[in-house]
Ligand SMILES: Nc1ncnc2c1ncn2[C@@H]1O[C@H](COP(=O)(O)OP(=O)(O)O)[C@@H](O)[C@H]1O
C-alpha cells in the first residue's frame with residue numbers, strides 16, 4: 001500500500017477519515033498514531049471506535065496508559081479495542097509493567113497506540129501508521145497520512 005493522504009478541516013472530518021480507514025481493520029491489527037499534542041490522534045481513535053459502535057466514552061488513556069473497549073464489526077462479531085497512550089511512559093521497564101507486549105500479541109483485539117516513539121523499537125510486527133499534522137495558521141486543518149509499516153522482523157524470516 002502506498003501511503004494515503006487525507007486533508008481534514010474539522011474534528012468531524014477526522015472522524016470520517018478514521019471510520020473509512022477502520023472498515024479495513026481486522027482482528028489482530030495494530031495501528032500507531034503520531035503527531036504533536038492536540039494534533040488529533042485521540043479524535044482519530046474516536047472515529048475508529050465510532051465505526052465499531054463502541055459504547056464507552058473514548059478518552060485519552062494518558063494516566064491509565066491503556067483503555068480497553070468492546071466494539072463490533074458490521075457482521076456483529078465482537079472485538080476488543082485496546083487503546084494505548086505512551087505519552088507518559090517513563091522507562092522501558094514500564095512497558096513490562098503495563099504488559100504491552102502481551103496486549104500487542106492478542107490475536108483477537110485491535111490495538112491503537114498513540115506516541116509509539118516513546119517506546120522506540122518495541123514494535124516488530126507489521127502495522128498501520130497514522131501521522132497527523134497541524135498546519136501553521138490553519139487552526140482546524142489537519143493532514144492525515146496513513147501507511148503500512150513493514151517492520152523488519154529478522155527472527156521470523158520465512159524461507
Ligand atoms: N481537523 C481536526 N481533526 C481533529 N481534531 C481537531 C481538528 N480540528 C480541531 N481539532 C481539535 O484538536 C484537538 C485534538 O485533540 P486530541 O485528539 O486529544 O489530540 P492528541 O490525541 O493528538 O493529543 C481536539 O480538541 C479537537 O477538537
Ligand SMILES: [Mg+2]
Nearest residue numbers: 041042060114
Ligand atoms: Mg491523545
